[in-house]
Amino acid sequence: MSDQIRIRARHRKGETKVMVLALHPMETGMRTGTDGDIVPAHYITKMTVTAAGRVVLEARMSIAVAKDPLVSFRFRGGTPGDEIHVTWVDNRGQQASGTGAIV
Amino acid sequence: MNRRDLVQVGGESASAVVMPQRRELVLGGTFGLAMAACGLLSAVPATATERLAFEATSFDEALRALGAEPAASTRIVLDLPARIEDGAVVPVTIRADLDEVTAVYVLAETNPVPLAVGFDIPPGTVPALGTRIKLNGSGVVHAVVRAGGQLYRTSREAMVLVGGCT
Numbered sequence A: 001m002s003d004q005i006r007i008r009a010r011h012r013k014g015e016t017k018v019m020v021l022a023l024h025p026m027e028t029g030m031r032t033g034t035d036g037d038i039v040p041a042h043y044i045t046k047m048t049v050t051a052a053g054r055v056v057l058e059a060r061m062s063i064a065v066a067k068d069p070l071v072s073f074r075f076r077g078g079t080p081g082d083e084i085h086v087t088w089v090d091n092r093g094q095q096a097s098g099t100g101a102i103v
Numbered sequence B: 001m002n003r004r005d006l007v008q009v010g011g012e013s014a015s016a017v018v019m020p021q022r023r024e025l026v027l028g029g030t031f032g033l034a035m036a037a038c039g040l041l042s043a044v045p046a047t048a049t050e051r052l053a054f055e056a057t058s059f060d061e062a063l064r065a066l067g068a069e070p071a072a073s074t075r076i077v078l079d080l081p082a083r084i085e086d087g088a089v090v091p092v093t094i095r096a097d098l099d100e101v102t103a104v105y106v107l108a109e110t111n112p113v114p115l116a117v118g119f120d121i122p123p124g125t126v127p128a129l130g131t132r133i134k135l136n137g138s139g140v141v142h143a144v145v146r147a148g149g150q151l152y153r154t155s156r157e158a159m160v161l162v163g164g165c166t
Helices: B048-055 B059-066
Strands: A005-012 A015-022 A044-051 A054-061 A070-076 A083-090 A095-101 B005-008 B015-018 B076-079 B083-086 B090-096 B101-108 B115-120 B125-133 B139-147 B150-162
Touching (some): A005 A083, A015 A083, A044 A070, B059 B139, B076 B139, B076 B150, B090 B101, B090 B139, B090 B150, B101 B125, B115 B125
Parallel strands (some): A005 A095, B083 B150
Antiparallel strands (some): A044 A083, B005 B015, B076 B090, B101 B115, B101 B139, B139 B150
16 A cells, blocks of 8 residues: 555755655664553565666665664666555565655 | 663563663653653664664663774764753754765664664765654763764753753
């Protein structure tokens, strides 16, 4: 679902600035839930960002990344209209992906 | 007041972790909301080297797993808030004015799993990144950069009022 991943990509002065927000609990596996049980670890392990099909960033995350991981970076080049594609996989094997166009 | 022991049960592994003693200002009240920034669980699909680094439970071990001792560099800028009210969400930015940067890592000495995140930087991507991490308590945060095959690092002291680890 694209809602799980929000992408903002803006091209300016030869560079494309990208901001990705991935909604995810990033549970550490150390928190006690309201039922008194430990909430199992549940966190994104890898996130990949491509622009027009080319990988522009890959992030490997631990439980020490904050809830709803936010990543911002920039790369040289990029053309308005190009597609930024983000996918992530988590420690439970769940995946999500989203796309956004460079403006 | 020092938090000494944290016993983690459940998840994929069970271990006892002794939190390093740190100078911490601990305020009551919002502990329940703080997320644990520590832990020993790791199922990170990455190179074998990096996987070991993510499983390291001490900063030195994590560094060793990443490679040779990084050289201190003044060309890496690591930014953190001066005062961190809540260790659950700490914005950090890393900028490296080095050639041929291929990877950027963020490590927090006070987290039982010190390696928080590792970024692969393909050619064309500017080695200037921002993200948000959890910090267990006050202590040193490091940015380690792989550039031209060598490791470099810089560090900042973080003051955390309410740790991200309960």
